[in-house]
Amino acid sequence: MNRRSILKATGTITAAAAAVAAFPRLVFAAYSEKAFKNPKVEDSLNELFGANATTPSGDVKLKAPDIAENGAVVPIEVTTSMKADKIAFMVKENPNPLAIVAEIPEGTEATVKTRVRMGKTTQVTAVVSSNGKLYTASKEVKVTIGGCGG
Amino acid sequence: MSSIRIKAKERKGSVNVKTLMKHNMETGLRKDKSGKKIPEHWITDVTAESGGKVVFTAAFNTSISKDPYLAFAFAGKKGDSLTISWKDNTGATDSAETVIK
Amino acid sequence: MKHGLKVIAVGLALAVPSAFAGNGTTAEHIEAATAAYKKVAKETSYQWTVTVKAIKAAQKALDAGDDKAARELAHHAMALVEATRTQAKLESENWKMRVPK
């Protein structure tokens, strides 16, 4: 890598926080307390999608590590060829499983990548909402604690 | 300096976006040195706009890692601008704009 | 981890100096352990974090009026000092055989 390239690529133009008013069309995904502060996966799904019946699908490609290097920073990624309108990640045994929900407008690809915290070994599930149905892919991610590095 | 870093690259009509937002993302579970709980403080919403159109929005829980990372892709072109903004649970917001390469 | 260590531990008889066994006040025993710790650290540059912890715990127990626990902790600290000294002595030669040839 060119040693200067990162800095140049990140040389973004800053808009001061106060100037957010300059983007009157700013639309946020509308964080929902009911969906996020909820210990039950089913209830969160109901809140987000109005339904909680899910079907595992081979077309929901979830990428997550077998063993998390560090539970505070677990890289996860989901991709699907389905036409999705929303994508969510659940971490089953976190106090509140729902970690993120993304809205995918027309013209945006059905893929989301982020980093999540995991308190302990548990299942990570990606939920894709497509044509009024929910499709999932799950994977168990081991979280180990202790040792020299962790 | 903005809290938001953006890398946006177009390839074959698809714009790959990677963004890192500097934010402590306090879970509300951590304690400070005196044993007092640090109140939760986290980004709840993120939105991305390009060409006068919302191209991506997401809502976060406190379980998203410190300095949240988000990557997504949308149909767009070189030279267009891309604006990413966040809002946290205290009502604070930040915004940054970049030109798609 | 502690149990694992016990398995690999090779028992080594550590003699606590006899003058230390019964006589003197507990405060003197703590002082003796502190002095011995500093002496080894100075002579060999070997110091164990656990020794300082034991000395501090002994002082705390003494301040809280638990003479018996304080005395035991002081002796524990002294034994750790002796073990540190033994390690330093062994290692002054043994390290050489770990150098690959």
Add this chain to the structure above:
Amino acid sequence: MKKIISHVAFGLLGLSVSAAVVAGPAEDRAAFQKFYENRFPDTPVADFQNGVYSILPAAREQWEAIEEFPPYELSIERGEEIYNKTFANGKSMASCFGDDGAVRGQYPYWDRDRGMVVTMELAINECLEANGEKPLKYKKGAIADVGAFMSFNSRGQKVNVEIPSDDPRALAAYENGKEHFYTKRGQLNFACADCHMYTAGNLYRADTTSPAFGHATSWPVFRSKWQSMGTLHRRFAGCHNNIRANPYKAQGEEYRNLEYFVTYMSNDLEYNGPAARK
């Protein structure tokens, strides 16, 4: 008493004591690198600079995901600001290290005049002090940010530590670092070489230890465990704490000599800092 004894591990490695052969640094290094090449035959030599990820494919994938947008980029930016900040005397760090500070490959080096090992962090503080500025703390914060900026601009420079053969004090400093590396310390009775050489790649509780070959190339590092940046000496101190040995002073003689030895052992690899580690 019994309890105390059982907490003290005095294991002698089952190595035969052969007649002392007086080998110089060059022979040491050849044997050292060969050891790792034999232990990890699947790892290309140049890849050892990536630490534990050079030997652990599953962890490597996560590391690559983090490196896609590594948290140390924020540190590089902070470092650039500090680097270019004008001192009270009108100069800046550029007056010591040039416009871009791409000098990582020059450190650590043997300073003949002062008879000591000079590391990049030490040089940074000496630059500040020579210009009437306050020195930085050595383990984390601003020093790691400046180091990240300078290391980033130096990526690709070869590790090329020299031990001048005509100065016996340089050899003594090297030997001191070498002795430290192979000497058991702390209540757990581990030498650097125990975990990072003879059992490198083994599990210690939940963690795989990294090979020491390549250890010195990637600093400063953003460690997920720290959730912040830190210098090599911060890590040295952390390791010593883990084995229950009192850490030495950051940038004190003991750690500078250890850095001198460890970095020399990685000669011919490339500097690739800053980096992300677990």
